[in-house]
Amino acid sequence: MVQTPIIIAEGVGKYFGDFKALTDVDLIVNQGERVVICGPSGSGKSTLIRCFNGLENHDTGRLCVDGMELREDAPGMRQLRQDVGMVFQQFNLFPHLTILENLIIGPMKVRKQSRAAAEATARKYLERVRIPEQADKRPAQLSGGQQQRVAIARALCMQPRVMLFDEPTSALDPEMIGEVLDVMVELAETGMTMVVVTHEMGFARKVADTMVFMEAGRIVEVSPPETFFTAPKSQRARVFLDQILEH
Amino acid sequence: MRMAALFTLKRVLNAPAVAVSLYAVIVAAIAWASYTGAQQMGYNWQWYQVPGYIYTFTDDGFQAGEILTGLWATILLSLTCFLLATLLGLGVALLRLSGLIVGRAVAIGYLEFVRNIPLLVLLYLFYYVLGPIFGFDRWAAAVLTLSVYHSALISEIFRAGINSVAVGQWEAAASIGMSRAQAYRYIILPQSVRFMLPPLTGEIVNLIKSSAIVSVIAVAELTTVGRNIISDTYMSFEIWFTVAAVYLALTLVLSFGVSALERRFATET
Ligand SMILES: Nc1ncnc2c1ncn2[C@@H]1O[C@H](COP(=O)(O)OP(=O)(O)O)[C@@H](O)[C@H]1O
Ligand SMILES: [Mg+2]
Numbered sequence: 001m002v003q004t005p006i007i008i009a010e011g012v013g014k015y016f017g018d019f020k021a022l023t024d025v026d027l028i029v030n031q032g033e034r035v036v037i038c039g040p041s042g043s044g045k046s047t048l049i050r051c052f053n054g055l056e057n058h059d060t061g062r063l064c065v066d067g068m069e070l071r072e073d074a075p076g077m078r079q080l081r082q083d084v085g086m087v088f089q090q091f092n093l094f095p096h097l098t099i100l101e102n103l104i105i106g107p108m109k110v111r112k113q114s115r116a117a118a119e120a121t122a123r124k125y126l127e128r129v130r131i132p133e134q135a136d137k138r139p140a141q142l143s144g145g146q147q148q149r150v151a152i153a154r155a156l157c158m159q160p161r162v163m164l165f166d167e168p169t170s171a172l173d174p175e176m177i178g179e180v181l182d183v184m185v186e187l188a189e190t191g192m193t194m195v196v197v198t199h200e201m202g203f204a205r206k207v208a209d210t211m212v213f214m215e216a217g218r219i220v221e222v223s224p225p226e227t228f229f230t231a232p233k234s235q236r237a238r239v240f241l242d243q244i245l246e247h
Numbered sequence: 248m249r250m251a252a253l254f255t256l257k258r259v260l261n262a263p264a265v266a267v268s269l270y271a272v273i274v275a276a277i278a279w280a281s282y283t284g285a286q287q288m289g290y291n292w293q294w295y296q297v298p299g300y301i302y303t304f305t306d307d308g309f310q311a312g313e314i315l316t317g318l319w320a321t322i323l324l325s326l327t328c329f330l331l332a333t334l335l336g337l338g339v340a341l342l343r344l345s346g347l348i349v350g351r352a353v354a355i356g357y358l359e360f361v362r363n364i365p366l367l368v369l370l371y372l373f374y375y376v377l378g379p380i381f382g383f384d385r386w387a388a389a390v391l392t393l394s395v396y397h398s399a400l401i402s403e404i405f406r407a408g409i410n411s412v413a414v415g416q417w418e419a420a421a422s423i424g425m426s427r428a429q430a431y432r433y434i435i436l437p438q439s440v441r442f443m444l445p446p447l448t449g450e451i452v453n454l455i456k457s458s459a460i461v462s463v464i465a466v467a468e469l470t471t472v473g474r475n476i477i478s479d480t481y482m483s484f485e486i487w488f489t490v491a492a493v494y495l496a497l498t499l500v501l502s503f504g505v506s507a508l509e510r511r512f513a514t515e516t
Contacts, residue, residue, distance in 0.1 A: 079424070081424040088422075092413075094420075155422070
C-alpha cells in the first residue's frame with residue numbers, strides 16, 4: 001500500500017515569548033492513519049495539534065498539511081482549515097445557534113452550499129453521532145457528552161480530510177466518556193485520518209496505528225501501540241504509562 | 248427589638264400605597280417650595296400660556312406647537328446621531344481589535360482625541376472651523392459633533408461586548424474555515440449583543456441629554472426652542488420646567504421600552 005503523507009512536521013519549534021513550547025518536532029501522519037498523542041500536562045500536545053490547523057503559528061522548522069506549507073497568514077490558511085476538522089476539549093459549540101444551525105453554518109457560509117444540501121449532510125451526521133432528535137435544541141440544553149458529539153458532527157459536516165481532537169473527553173463526566181469514544185471509534189472505522197490527543201488508553205489500544213509520546217515540548221517516542229503499551233522504548237514513557245494506568 | 252422595628256418600618260414604607268403617597272408628598276413639597284419661593288420673588292406665573300406652545304387645536308385641526316416641533320427635532324437629531332455614532336463606534340472598535348498595528352494606532356489616537364476634548368469645544372471646532380472649510384451647515388455640524396463624541400463611548404461598549412465572548416468561539420469559527428469577518432458576523436457579534444444592549448440604552452439616553460448643547464449654535468431643537476420662547480415671553484420658570492419634563496418623559500419612555508425589549512431578548516436566547 002502506498003502511503004501518502006498528509007501532515008509532515010520537520011524540526012518544528014514554537015515559542016510563547018521566551019518559553020519554548022515545542023522543540024524540534026518531527027512527525028509524519030499518513031492518509032488514513034490514526035495517531036494518538038499522549039504525554040504529561042504542559043508537554044505541548046495541544047500546541048502541536050493547534051499548529052496543524054494554524055490556530056498557532058510555529059516559529060521554526062517546516063510544517064506541511066494536506067500539501068500546503070503553513071506560514072502565518074499564508075493565503076491558503078482558510079482553505080486549509082476547511083479541510084482540517086478540530087474538536088476541542090471545551091466543545092466550543094455556538095451557544096446562540098441551534099444544534100442544526102451549528103452544523104450547517106460552516107457548510108453554508110464557508111463552503112457556500114445550499115441550505116437544503118447542508119441540512120441533509122447535517123442530519124446524516126447527527127444520525128451518525130446518535131442525536132438526531134436534538135436538532136432544534138440549543139447547546140446549553142444538551143449534556144456534555146451530547147455537546148461533544150455535536151462538536152464532532154460539526155467538524156465532519158465540513159467533509160474534512162483530517163480530524164484533530166484535543167483531549168475530547170477530558171471535560172466530561174466519567175459516565176459520558178464512553179458515548180464520545182464510541183463515536184470516535186466508529187469514525188476511525190470509516191478510514192478517517194485522525195490525530196487524537198488523549199489519555200484514554202483503552203481507546204488508543206483499539207484504534208491507534210501509531211502512538212506518540214511527548215514531554216517538555218519534544219516528541220520522545222513514536223511507536224506502534226503493541227510496542228508502546230508492552231515495551232515502551234523510553235524510560236519516560238514507561239513511567240508515564242505506569243502512572244496513568246494505575247487509576 | 249430595634250432591628251425588628253426597622254424591618255417593620257421598611258416593609259410599611261415599601262407597601263405600594265404608602266410608597267406612592269410618600270412619593271406624591273415629596274413631589275408636592277418640592278413643587279410647593281418652588282412655588283412659594285417664586286411668589287416671594289414676585290414671579291408672575293403664567294402656566295395657562297404653556298399648552299399653547301405645546302399644541303393648538305384650531306379649525307384646521309391639531310397643530311404642533313413650538314415645543315412639540317422642538318421635541319421632534321431633538322428625536323430626529325438624537326436618532327441620526329445614534330445611528331452614525333453606532334456605525335462609527337463599531338468601526339473604531341473593530342479597528343482597535345484588528346491585528347493591524349496601523350489600525351489600532353488610528354483607533355487609539357481617535358479615541359484619545361475625542362475623549363479628551365470638551366464636548367462644547369468639539370462643537371465649536373465643527374461649527375466654526377470645519378464648517379466653513381467643508382461648507383456644512385449648523386445641523387450637519389451638530390450631527391457630526393454628537394456622532395463623533397458618542398462614537399468614542401459606543402466603541403468602548405462594542406469592544407467590551409466583543410471581548411466578553413469566549414476565545415474558544417473565535418477558535419471554533421476559525422476551525423471551520425471562517426474568515427475574521429464571517430466570525431464577527433455570524434458568531435461573535437450576535438453573542439455580544441446581549442452584553443451591549445444595556446449600556447447602549449444608557450448611551451442613547453446620554454446622547455439625548457447632551458444634544459441640548461447644540462442650542463449654543465442655535466440648532467432648532469427642544470432646548471433652543473425653550474430659550475426662544477423665554478426671550479419672547481419671560482416665562483423662564485414655566486418653560487424650563489416644561490422642557491425638563493419633556494426630556495424626562497422621552498428618556499423614561501425609552502428606558503422602559505428597551506428594558507421590555509431586553510426581557511424578550513433574554514428569554515429568546
Ligand atoms: N497562549 C500561550 N501563551 C503562553 N504559554 C502557553 C500558551 N499556550 C500554551 N502555553 C504553554 O506551553 C506549554 C505547553 O502547553 P500545551 O500545549 O497546552 O500542553 P498540553 O496540551 O500538553 O497540556 C505549557 O507550559 C503552557 O503553559
Ligand atoms: Mg492540552
